[in-house]
Amino acid sequence: MPVYEELEGASVLITGGGSGIGAALTEGFARQGAKVAFIDIADKESRALVGRLDGDVAHTPLFLKADLRDIAALRAAVDNAVAAHGPVTVLVNNAALDDRHEIEDVDEAYWENNLAVNLRPHFFTIQAVVPGMREAGGGAIVNFTSTSYMLNIGNMPAYTTAKAGIVGLTKGMAGKLGPDNIRVNAIAPGWVMTERQKELWVTEEGLAEMIGRQCIPEPIQPEHMVGPCLFLASNAASMVTAQVLVADGGIQ
Numbered sequence: 001m002p003v004y005e006e007l008e009g010a011s012v013l014i015t016g017g018g019s020g021i022g023a024a025l026t027e028g029f030a031r032q033g034a035k036v037a038f039i040d041i042a043d044k045e046s047r048a049l050v051g052r053l054d055g056d057v058a059h060t061p062l063f064l065k066a067d068l069r070d071i072a073a074l075r076a077a078v079d080n081a082v083a084a085h086g087p088v089t090v091l092v093n094n095a096a097l098d099d100r101h102e103i104e105d106v107d108e109a110y111w112e113n114n115l116a117v118n119l120r121p122h123f124f125t126i127q128a129v130v131p132g133m134r135e136a137g138g139g140a141i142v143n144f145t146s147t148s149y150m151l152n153i154g155n156m157p158a159y160t161t162a163k164a165g166i167v168g169l170t171k172g173m174a175g176k177l178g179p180d181n182i183r184v185n186a187i188a189p190g191w192v193m194t195e196r197q198k199e200l201w202v203t204e205e206g207l208a209e210m211i212g213r214q215c216i217p218e219p220i221q222p223e224h225m226v227g228p229c230l231f232l233a234s235n236a237a238s239m240v241t242a243q244v245l246v247a248d249g250g251i252q
Helices: 020-030 043-053 071-085 108-118 120-136 157-180 195-200 204-213 222-233
Strands: 011-015 035-040 062-065 090-093 139-144 182-189 244-247
Touching: 011 020, 011 071, 011 120, 020 035, 020 043, 020 090, 020 222, 035 043, 035 071, 043 062, 062 071, 071 120, 090 120, 090 222, 108 120, 108 157, 120 139, 120 157, 120 182, 139 157, 139 222, 157 182, 182 222, 222 244
Parallel strands: 011 035, 011 090, 035 062, 090 139, 139 182, 182 244
Antiparallel strands: none
């Protein structure tokens, strides 16, 4: 993995950083020497990640337990991250919940809860870190969307709506925050083989079908998202903003 010197000692905040893609991102930034705080609701997985990295990286990641649907708790977690590491200069909005759901089964409460996990926290976390980024002279925000809304996948309409909304949020925030030297980009992963995916959704047939559509015929792993995210957070991407980087193995 390339080393981005400017990330050493940087204050990084990752949502959903305790498992899956998020855990890979937490480790990836920590191995750059960054001071990483991550927000997650999964206590066991998050503490295990911290324990595994403790003593193996320059700065042991800080686990902040919070439910991102609770905006007051989210804001408090951001405050705790800033108190520990200084103003956040890299924000990664990664948290998501991709439960499958049929149209007939969705009621108002389900719809609102889905977007409260998959879209709403992205805005409010950005809102919470922007004053510190302005104070620091700039920053980088990376929002995780998904290729699912691009592929017309029909068995999770609330989720794909949220993921499409993240692209709109990314572009709008890039336009607003660019004058403050704050870049805002998105990453759209393909089907990443997290433990959750393998436990709930992956079948031999389904995986083979997806890999057969990829230009690079290999399963996508969580660590494959680390490089793109580090790049977008680094000075190497200093003139890259309002963009969506698709990391899906070249689905065709």
